[in-house]
Amino acid sequence: MVEVHEWALAEAVVLSLSQYLREVGWGRASRVIVSLGELQAVDREVFEFALKELANLYGVEVGSFELVEEEASFECRSCGFRWRLRDLDLPDEVRESIHFLPEAAYAYIRCPRCGSADFVLVSGRGVKLEGVEP
Amino acid sequence: MSALRDPRLVAVGERLREVRAVVPFLSSKGGVGKTLVSVATALALRKRGARVGLLDLDVTNPTVHVVLGIRPGSVAPREEYGVVPPEVSGVRVMSSVFYTLGRPSPLRGESISSAIRELLSITRWGPLDVLVVDTPPGMSDELLELLTYIRRFSSFLVTTPSRLSLESTARLAELVAGRVIGVVLNMAWEVPEEAVRLADRLSAPLYVIPYDSSVEVSLGNPEKLAETRFAKAVDAYVAEHVLKLLSAAQT
Numbered sequence: 519m520v521e522v523h524e525w526a527l528a529e530a531v532v533l534s535l536s537q538y539l540r541e542v543g544w545g546r547a548s549r550v551i552v553s554l555g556e557l558q559a560v561d562r563e564v565f566e567f568a569l570k571e572l573a574n575l576y577g578v579e580v581g582s583f584e585l586v587e588e589e590a591s592f593e594c595r596s597c598g599f600r601w602r603l604r605d606l607d608l609p610d611e612v613r614e615s616i617h618f619l620p621e622a623a624y625a626y627i628r629c630p631r632c633g634s635a636d637f638v639l640v641s642g643r644g645v646k647l648e649g650v651e652p
Numbered sequence: 653m654s655a656l657r658d659p660r661l662v663a664v665g666e667r668l669r670e671v672r673a674v675v676p677f678l679s680s681k682g683g684v685g686k687t688l689v690s691v692a693t694a695l696a697l698r699k700r701g702a703r704v705g706l707l708d709l710d711v712t713n714p715t716v717h718v719v720l721g722i723r724p725g726s727v728a729p730r731e732e733y734g735v736v737p738p739e740v741s742g743v744r745v746m747s748s749v750f751y752t753l754g755r756p757s758p759l760r761g762e763s764i765s766s767a768i769r770e771l772l773s774i775t776r777w778g779p780l781d782v783l784v785v786d787t788p789p790g791m792s793d794e795l796l797e798l799l800t801y802i803r804r805f806s807s808f809l810v811t812t813p814s815r816l817s818l819e820s821t822a823r824l825a826e827l828v829a830g831r832v833i834g835v836v837l838n839m840a841w842e843v844p845e846e847a848v849r850l851a852d853r854l855s856a857p858l859y860v861i862p863y864d865s866s867v868e869v870s871l872g873n874p875e876k877l878a879e880t881r882f883a884k885a886v887d888a889y890v891a892e893h894v895l896k897l898l899s900a901a902q903t
Contacts, residue, residue, distance in 0.1 A: 521731070521732050521733055522731050522733075523731050523733075523734055523735055523774055525733040525734060526663065526667075526733060526734030526735070526773065526774040526776070527774070529663060529666070529733075529734075530659035530660050530662060530663035530773050531659045533659070533662040533663055533666060534656075534657060534658075534659035534661070534662040534663070535659075537657075537662055538656060538657075615751040615752070615753070616751075618729075618735060618751055618774070619748060619751040619752075619767060619770055619771065620766075620770065621711065621748075621757070621759055621763050621764075621766055621767035621770065622748070622751040622752050622757070624757050624758055624759055624763065625751075625752035625753070625755040625756065625757040626755065635756065635758045636758065636760075639763070643766070644770070645659065646658075646659075647656050647657075647659050648656070649656070650656065
């Protein structure tokens with residue numbers, strides 16, 4: 519079940535965490551906060567499982583992983599309109615493409631008000647390591 | 653206190669761990685033939701038995717697939733602990749076109765960097781002798797991502813005999829000096845002194861590839877491309893040079 523692309527995303531977090539713990543000289547992290555941007559549509563259950571497996575595999579000691587979801591929202595640079603991902607009706611195959619490469623959103627999404635392709639992804643892009651506590 | 657970094661940057665190194673050489677083709681001017689030289693080099697290396705990957709780093713306007721005859725949507729990376737690039741003519745190919753399906757994808761700087769990091773951090777190339785990288789023109793985000801996050805690369809500079817291209821390439825050479833293994837003078841209707849001096853200054857060989865009008869009709873057909881005078885010159889000079897360096901690195 520974890521042979522999916524979420525494994526690579528979780529591996530990036532664990533490797534980055536491992537490097538961070540070495541840099542700050544902490545032997546372990548009691549709590550690690552990871553945000554999941556809505557745009558990337560990561561399977562939360564699979565991702566959490568992969569995080570724990572990979573932390574064991576790489577010998578990174580973590581008390582708990584806390585996953586926080588972040589809503590995806592956009593703002594048009596042309597007309598200033600703001601909208602959310604959930605306001606859009608995107609076909610499954612488009613969601614799938616964006617899942618693998620969130621920037622593919624720029625190929626499929628246009629400002630719902632003026633049609634501009636020049637917009638900002640304000641929040642909720644993908645996986646981010648938000649915080650680490652000793 | 654160290655800051656938390658983008659996790660993808662750490663993963664990039666891990667994904668390239670089994671890649672012996674990363675070989676980007678660089679030029680700060682457009683239209684000099686980087687894509688064609690990149691693809692021809694990748695195909696020639698594969699034909700000579702090397703394990704080859706080909707990355708289209710142009711995330712807003714990819715064209716590697718056009719040369720290889722890949723119709724967007726006809727092949728896709730396989731999901732397996734990340735994504736595994738599809739093989740085309742024996743070369744593992746990765747491009748944003750697999751996800752944008754050839755639609756216009758206008759990205760600003762930060763998004764370009766982010767797209768490149770995403771592709772590099774999820775792509776499982778597996779063991780490769782050479783990862784050929786086709787880059788877009790300019791000295792902007794794509795080049796900076798390479799310079800900053802793929803430190804161990806050995807590049808070819810690609811130029812035409814035009815003074816515009818040569819001057820621009822000389823500027824780029826300052827930025828990547830020490831990481832250039834060759835200068836490719838493409839579509840060479842002449843061999844200007846500036847090209848020779850540029851290669852000398854970089855202590856790199858200058859490879860002269862003649863203009864070949866038959867290349868255009870071979871686009872989309874790798875077998876036909878391999879038969880062109882252009883591809884044969886790329887094979888004899890550029891691919892040969894890469895293999896010699898790999899062989900020297902092994903001894």
